[in-house]
Amino acid sequence: MSDKLDIIRHREGHEVLDYDRYLQHLISVIANRLTSYSSSQYLSQFGLGSVEMRVLASLAYKPNQKAAEVCSLISIDKAAASRAMAKLDSQNLLIGETATPKGKQKRWSLSEKGWALHQRFLDVVLDRHERVVKEIDESELVQFVGTLHKLIKNIETLDTE
Amino acid sequence: MSDKLDIIRHREGHEVLDYDRYLQHLISVIANRLTSYSSSQYLSQFGLGSVEMRVLASLAYKPNQKAAEVCSLISIDKAAASRAMAKLDSQNLLIGETATPKGKQKRWSLSEKGWALHQRFLDVVLDRHERVVKEIDESELVQFVGTLHKLIKNIETLDTE
DNA sequence: ACCAAAAAGTTGACATATCAACTTTTTGGA
DNA sequence: TCCAAAAAGTTGATATGTCAACTTTTTGGT
DSSP, X not given: OOOTTOOEEEETTEEEEOTTTOHHHHHHHHHHHHHHHHHHHHHHHHSOOHHHHHHHXXXXXXXXXXXXXXXXXXXXXXXXXXXXXXXXXXXXXXXXXXXXXXXXXXXXXXXXXXXXXXXXXXXXXXXXXXXXXXXXXXXXXXXXXXXXXXXXXHXXXXXXX | OOOTTOOEEEETTEEEEOTTTOHHHHHHHHHHHHHHHHHHHHHHHHSOOHHHHHHHHHHHHSOSBOHHHHHHHHTOOHHHHHHHHHHHHHTTOEEEEESSTTOOSEEEEEOHHHXXXXXXXXXXXXXXXXXXXXXXXXXXXXXXXXXXXXHHHHHHTGGGO
């Protein structure tokens, strides 16, 4: 048991959570707000939700990927990816190429239309990001991102201990 | 336009998101994993979900609160709070007291049974927290929490600009 | 005390995230 | 080449988070 950054306070004889220090709470509040706000931006501006836009962005980042590789890159469930890619494909935002002429499974990339949407998406992402990190200087952000990566590493082993 | 901690990379003539630096992505991955893992812990151990447990914990932190005050403290929607409190109350985990004998709206606190469950909840929270922050030292966590609070402040004004 | 307005709470709907079960496709050994 | 096993993908279900519409309760002015 470590006493570093104690997340327990005492109140009238009871132990209670200290919300101001409880990482999971703080992180979840931020993530929920960001996801919700982004989703409403994407839906109103592009007619697609945040899942679809994240998949699209992942295929810009790394084209010619299988569905499973998209899942791995952006930490999304294969069920969500399946539905999102079906929707993107139905709107001709993707190009799917099979390894052989008779193959069924495809590697996906963005179509022209997909790339055009991706550029508009980036504009929205950057504008929002600027507002989110406003008045936080670069060195602090670098440190912060470093800690996020450490947390992700710890979280990967959560259910194996 | 600021160039601090650029979240855009260039790849084959295209601008793409740099996932390793894109805060929203990193934060969401952590929050989703933590919420999902916590929820399964609470459901299997207590038969209640994370929404119910968060409301319970908030009434430990600050007893004798109205539903709206619970919402404000833990940043939860009043719809979710309404459903969670109905469930907690149905299991006799709460005590509700009206301001006057004929009043209808109640201020909520934990019952004996509620406090007992809260103690078990804290054990689970602390165990998980230890694993999440493993090998990250206190000064780094203090800095990290400071940045989280700055982000929360920025996020509060997201839709007003 | 009454009533209109405000606040609080409830209910239904939908987006996101995840799991489990099932189907389809691919892979690799005989 | 054939087939069993593995991998990949699809579909349905459920938990969380949020919004909007509606109902109930409280508040405050007369």
